[in-house]
Amino acid sequence: MDIRKAVYMMKEKAQQMASSDPELRNGALRAVKKCLLQNKAKIFEANEEDLRAAAENQVPVQVQKRLTFDEKKLQDVTAGIDQLILLPDPVGKIQMKRELDADLVLTRITVPIGVIGVIFEARPDALVQISCLCIKSGNCAVLKGGKETAATNRVLFDLIHNAVIAAGLPAECLYQAENHTQIEELLSCDDCVDLLIPRGSNKFVRYIMDHTKIPVMGHADGVCHIYVDADADFDTALRVIADAKTQYPVACNAVETVLVDRKIAGKFLPLFNKEMKDCGVRIYGTEETTAVTGCERMAEPEDFHKEYGDLEITCALVDGVKGAAAHINRYGSHHTDAIITENDETAAFFFHMVDSAGVYRNCSTRFADGYRYGFGAEVGISTSKLHARGPVGLEGLVTYKYLLEGSGQTVGDYASGRKQFRHRDLPFRSK
Amino acid sequence: MDIRKAVYMMKEKAQQMASSDPELRNGALRAVKKCLLQNKAKIFEANEEDLRAAAENQVPVQVQKRLTFDEKKLQDVTAGIDQLILLPDPVGKIQMKRELDADLVLTRITVPIGVIGVIFEARPDALVQISCLCIKSGNCAVLKGGKETAATNRVLFDLIHNAVIAAGLPAECLYQAENHTQIEELLSCDDCVDLLIPRGSNKFVRYIMDHTKIPVMGHADGVCHIYVDADADFDTALRVIADAKTQYPVACNAVETVLVDRKIAGKFLPLFNKEMKDCGVRIYGTEETTAVTGCERMAEPEDFHKEYGDLEITCALVDGVKGAAAHINRYGSHHTDAIITENDETAAFFFHMVDSAGVYRNCSTRFADGYRYGFGAEVGISTSKLHARGPVGLEGLVTYKYLLEGSGQTVGDYASGRKQFRHRDLPFRSK
Numbered sequence: 092m093d094i095r096k097a098v099y100m101m102k103e104k105a106q107q108m109a110s111s112d113p114e115l116r117n118g119a120l121r122a123v124k125k126c127l128l129q130n131k132a133k134i135f136e137a138n139e140e141d142l143r144a145a146a147e148n149q150v151p152v153q154v155q156k157r158l159t160f161d162e163k164k165l166q167d168v169t170a171g172i173d174q175l176i177l178l179p180d181p182v183g184k185i186q187m188k189r190e191l192d193a194d195l196v197l198t199r200i201t202v203p204i205g206v207i208g209v210i211f212e213a214r215p216d217a218l219v220q221i222s223c224l225c226i227k228s229g230n231c232a233v234l235k236g237g238k239e240t241a242a243t244n245r246v247l248f249d250l251i252h253n254a255v256i257a258a259g260l261p262a263e264c265l266y267q268a269e270n271h272t273q274i275e276e277l278l279s280c281d282d283c284v285d286l287l288i289p290r291g292s293n294k295f296v297r298y299i300m301d302h303t304k305i306p307v308m309g310h311a312d313g314v315c316h317i318y319v320d321a322d323a324d325f326d327t328a329l330r331v332i333a334d335a336k337t338q339y340p341v342a343c344n345a346v347e348t349v350l351v352d353r354k355i356a357g358k359f360l361p362l363f364n365k366e367m368k369d370c371g372v373r374i375y376g377t378e379e380t381t382a383v384t385g386c387e388r389m390a391e392p393e394d395f396h397k398e399y400g401d402l403e404i405t406c407a408l409v410d411g412v413k414g415a416a417a418h419i420n421r422y423g424s425h426h427t428d429a430i431i432t433e434n435d436e437t438a439a440f441f442f443h444m445v446d447s448a449g450v451y452r453n454c455s456t457r458f459a460d461g462y463r464y465g466f467g468a469e470v471g472i473s474t475s476k477l478h479a480r481g482p483v484g485l486e487g488l489v490t491y492k493y494l495l496e497g498s499g500q501t502v503g504d505y506a507s508g509r510k511q512f513r514h515r516d517l518p519f520r521s522k
Numbered sequence: 523m524d525i526r527k528a529v530y531m532m533k534e535k536a537q538q539m540a541s542s543d544p545e546l547r548n549g550a551l552r553a554v555k556k557c558l559l560q561n562k563a564k565i566f567e568a569n570e571e572d573l574r575a576a577a578e579n580q581v582p583v584q585v586q587k588r589l590t591f592d593e594k595k596l597q598d599v600t601a602g603i604d605q606l607i608l609l610p611d612p613v614g615k616i617q618m619k620r621e622l623d624a625d626l627v628l629t630r631i632t633v634p635i636g637v638i639g640v641i642f643e644a645r646p647d648a649l650v651q652i653s654c655l656c657i658k659s660g661n662c663a664v665l666k667g668g669k670e671t672a673a674t675n676r677v678l679f680d681l682i683h684n685a686v687i688a689a690g691l692p693a694e695c696l697y698q699a700e701n702h703t704q705i706e707e708l709l710s711c712d713d714c715v716d717l718l719i720p721r722g723s724n725k726f727v728r729y730i731m732d733h734t735k736i737p738v739m740g741h742a743d744g745v746c747h748i749y750v751d752a753d754a755d756f757d758t759a760l761r762v763i764a765d766a767k768t769q770y771p772v773a774c775n776a777v778e779t780v781l782v783d784r785k786i787a788g789k790f791l792p793l794f795n796k797e798m799k800d801c802g803v804r805i806y807g808t809e810e811t812t813a814v815t816g817c818e819r820m821a822e823p824e825d826f827h828k829e830y831g832d833l834e835i836t837c838a839l840v841d842g843v844k845g846a847a848a849h850i851n852r853y854g855s856h857h858t859d860a861i862i863t864e865n866d867e868t869a870a871f872f873f874h875m876v877d878s879a880g881v882y883r884n885c886s887t888r889f890a891d892g893y894r895y896g897f898g899a900e901v902g903i904s905t906s907k908l909h910a911r912g913p914v915g916l917e918g919l920v921t922y923k924y925l926l927e928g929s930g931q932t933v934g935d936y937a938s939g940r941k942q943f944r945h946r947d948l949p950f951r952s953k
Contacts (some may be wrong), residue, residue: 106851110874189896195885197895247605284538285907304732306715306908327930334932335749420537442925443541448638454626454928463936464628464924465945467619476635476716476921477737478908493895497885499758501765505894514896 094233094273096279097266098179102232102283104263109203109229111260113180113187117464119226119258121403126174126254127219127247131165134250137242138215145239153341158240159503160215160247168219174467182229188519191512192505194498200517201489203229205285208254208277210299212237212291218247221288222265224470226255229486233277233284235268236293245269278303288470308483310474312424313343314398315456318441320432321352327453328359329366329430334455335429337370341400343472344427344449344459348395348405350415351380363406372402378488380406395422412437416444423447425474427459427481448474448481457516524590524874525664525704528697532637532662533714535694540660541633542691544611550657550689555603557685558650558678562596563783565681568673569646576670584772589671591678599650603842605898607659612916613660619950621938622943625929629950632920636716639708641730643668643722649678652719653696655899656696657686664708664715666699668722676700684935709734719901721787724829739914741905743855744774745829749846749872750790751863752783759790759862760797762836765886766860768817769800774903775890778838780813780827781846787839793816794837803833811814811837826853833903847875856905858890858912873881879905942947 126481127134138160145155178393186199207230211217218236225232236244248267256262268277270492277284281304289299289309296311317335319328335346351359356379364384367374375394376386386406395418409415412430419428427449430441438452449459461469466484473479479487569591576586602645617630640934642648648878649788651668656663667675679698687693699708712735720730720740728742750759766777782790787810795815798805800941806825807817817837825836826849840846843861850859858880861872869883880890892900897915904910910918935941 103848103851106847106875106877109877191889191894191896206625292841300921301735306737306906308908324930330930330932334934338932338937416537420534428828438927446537446540447923449924449926451926454926454927454931455933457933458622458626458926458928458931459924462620463933463943465622465943471532475737477739480921481924488910492878493880493890493912495880495885495889496869497883497889498883499755499761500889501761501769502886502888502894503765503769506769510895512894 094268096274098206098233098277098280098283101233101263101266104261105203105205105231107261108184108231108264109205111229112183115259116226116229117176119255119260120172120176120223122254122258123223123226123251124169126250127165127169127245129249130246131162133245134160134165134246137246138240140242141240148240154239157214161245162501165217168216170228171220171468172223175223175237178227178485180465181227181489185519185521186491188517190515190517191495192500192510193513195500196496197515198494199491200494201491204488204490206231206233206283207488208233208235208236208280208284208287208293208305210274210277210287210289212295212496214290215240215247217290218244219251220468221470222251224468224485224488226260226264228485230488231264233266233268234275235277238271240268251329278305281305288472299331306478308457308473308475308479308487309471310343310424310426312395312398312474313345313426314348314422314424315344315346315426316348316350316366316415316419316421316423316428317346317456318350318409318428319352319355320412320415320430320434321354322434322437323355323359323431324433325359325362329362331429331431331453331455332363333366333370335457336372336404337402338457340402342457343398344456345400346456347398348402348407348422350407350409352415353408353410354378356383360406367404370402372404374404374406377408398424412440413444416441420444420446426472427451427456429454429456446473473512525707527665529637529708529711529714532664532694532697533560535692536634536636536662539662539695540636544613546690547657547660548607550686550691551603551607551654553685553689554654554657554682555600555891557681558596558600561677561681562593565591565596565674565677565714568677569671571673572671578905581670583669588645591671591674595647599647602651602899603654606654609658609916611700611900612658612920616950616952617922619948620925621946621948623931624939624944626931627927627948629925630921630922631716633923635919635921636662637662637714638919639664639666639711639715639718639736640787641666641708641718641720641722642706643726645660645721646671646678646720648676649675650682650950651680651899652901655901655916655919657691657695659916661919662695664697664699666705666708669702672700674706697741708719711734712736721902737909739904739906739910739918740902741774741857743829744776744857745827745836745847745853745855746775746777746857747779747781747850747854747859748777749781749843749850749859749861750783751838751843751846751861751865751868752785753865753868754786754790754862755864756790756793759953760793762860762862762886763798764801764883766888767835768833769886769888771833773888774829775887775888776831778829779838779853781840783840783846787814788810791837796834801833801836806834807837810839822851829855836844843871844875847872851875852876856907857903858887860885860887861926879903
């Protein structure tokens with residue numbers, strides 16, 4: 092089917108999906124889980140086909156790993172579905188209730204965003220995770236997965252779609268796009284699609300952001316910093332930097348630049364150098380840092396903007412916390428940045444002055460994650476400042492509407508002064 | 523000064539502005555009020571100059587009215603400043619506090635958005651209102667007013683700017699752009715400007731939305747509907763429609779289309795026709811409605827998408843509330859739409875199925891307004907679904923950040939299972 096037509100039909104059904112009973116949506120999630128478990132042989136078989144093709148096409152081994160959908164991945168996604176079912180319904184929550192005047196009551200209530208387009212590279216488990224988040228939050232979703240796992244995606248989507256329909260949700264609530272050309276078409280559906288969520292490389296996300304009028308939630312870059320203050324505990328600094336760089340270097344919340352207070356350069360840099368060497372991390376330094384301790388190569392100006400995604404790190408000196416905040420706001424990507432200090436005042440200054448979704452003290456930047464924040468599941472991490480910032484869970488998939496119930500009131504009466512507003516907040520129980 | 527340079531310097535100061543004491547910001551607002559009152563002769567003189575030029579350039583009388591800044595407007599804006607001072611500080615509110623593990627505490631706190639670009643046509647009072655909203659919420663603002671009130675804007679801006687600086691806020695927190703060419707430059711500052719708020723005609727807002735990568739808050743269209751259900755009280759229907767159409771026809775929340783349940787067409791349309799005639803409103807009808815009651819002219823297909831901003835209204839028949847919701851979701855602008863019915867079930871269906879920022883029952887669409895909702899002041903009305911929807915007050919000018927305070931925790935310990943997350947919500951007092 093033409094994707095425009097599919098999205099248009101989805102839009103027509105979006106309000107029905109939005110008003111569906113939460114128990115129906117949870118039932119659909121239970122059905123999805125059951126269906127995936129019952130048909131796992133079929134899923135694994137399709138995935139093996141994808142992996143064979145990837146090997147033939149000499150896809151890098153690191154990427155091949157991400158394409159894999161095996162027993163372990165199945166366990167992860169079904170555990171995620173269980174968690175999602177237990178989470179409270181994000182839809183229909185009352186956010187305010189105000190009597191504007193007698194018999195004129197304003198209520199603000201959460202509603203699903205509507206139609207969400209999800210475009211992702213690789214990782215077939217993302218297809219399961221994101222479609223389940225959309226179902227839980229009453230949204231309709233158009234899904235376009237990477238061509239490297241086309242066979243796996245097709246099987247997964249069909250299983251999920253059939254389970255959801257059998258559970259009683261409208262067939263139009265999910266649609267899978269399979270051709271690459273459909274991405275361009277989807278990007279032009281700004282009259283029907285309310286939000287796009289791209290998941291993939293920086294280049295890919297940037298491309299999506301630059302080629303659509305639809306609002307995009309996500310992050311193109313993750314240039315995270317750790318600033319080691321003059322009042323830092325050095326053991327803490329070394330342990331946290333090692334974790335933030337090496338625990339999973341490909342992640343967007345891995346650290347890319349270490350800033351060191353100029354006052355402690357002579358003491359800290361040799362220890363840092365040794366720690367990085369022990370972890371197999373290559374340091375790119377400035378003239379100053381190199382003079383103290385040496386480095387793999389000199390940092391180029393563009394290194395300060397770079398997300399390595401590998402065992403590489405930039406190192407530079409700054410003048411105290413003020414210099415650190417200025418550097419981070421200028422070169423960072425407003426994702427997650429940390430200070431290592433024992434000084435409460437310095438930490439408070441850093442918390443105020445660093446303009447990032449996550450600002451940390453004495454812990455690893457790798458904590459920036461929906462699961463670790465206790466959100467149960469995440470759609471992704473947003474570096475935008477509007478709507479949702481940082482790790483985005485179900486809350487980021489809903490918006491609100493204002494309901495006003497009256498008894499024939501007209502604005503003319505208030506404009507003329509015949510009537511006055513009361514503006515009295517009423518008690519309410521958010522379900 | 524080059525606007526890019528000005529915005530860049532503003533961005534550098536944005537965190538200082540964001541961390542400013544709320545009492546300092548309120549003090550600045552008090553100073554602004556005092557300064558405007560003390561220099562009112564100067565303001566009125568500049569405004570007379572603008573009005574003379576407007577009359578010479580044969581600007582329509584309706585528009586000339588909007589350009590006026592007189593004693594009445596001064597009273598309105600200073601009353602607005604008084605209200606703003608009394609409102610609680612929107613910055614630094616704790617939204618969640620969660621112990622992820624021992625000594626690892628996550629806090630979500632509201633922060634200003636940062637640098638806001640405000641581009642408006644005419645209405646010099648908007649300059650005062652919006653700059654004061656930005657000061658109250660700790661944001662920096664670039665302001666570009668319409669050329670028709672260039673003299674008034676210059677005087678108002680200088681008074682506000684000087685008052686704010688004297689009160690102790692950074693000089694870079696406000697900047698006025700005066701040349702039309704600077705709009706293009708401002709639209710290209712997506713690395714420094716966090717949000718654009720355009721205020722003006724539909725065409726103008728649409729132009730801004732289509733020519734920038736910066737997120738835009740506002741509404742291009744206001745095509746509001748009133749649906750008269752079979753179970754409507756006819757007196758209520760006629761009174762509400764007359765108010766929604768005629769009380770201020772230029773407003774975005776005025777009604778443009780009336781939908782009538784086909785079942786009551788024969789009874790209701792003649793009454794509606796008479797009421798509209800009495801109010802001087804021209805009806806554009808369909809073949810069906812015209813057969814019952816006549817009309818000014820037949821409605822063209824594009825009339826259903828049209829915001830008249832004048833004493834004109836489209837009228838069509840639909841099949842019950844289901845047909846009404848489908849029509850509104852298809853042709854409306856997701857702004858504000860009302861049902862007139864005495865039937866609770868029908869109203870509930872309408873509330874669920876209409877996908878608009880405001881969904882009303884038995885009252886005028888003209889209530890969609892920050893002041894009437896009790897928000898004290900408004901930046902504008904948003905028809906976007908993300909971030910802020912409907913009338914936007916101070917709440918729409920803030921975002922949040924996550925602060926994480928630890929004691930050396932690394933993600934490796936949790937990934938390996940050596941440590942477990944607690945995810946225990948802590949009590950907090952939002953200031």
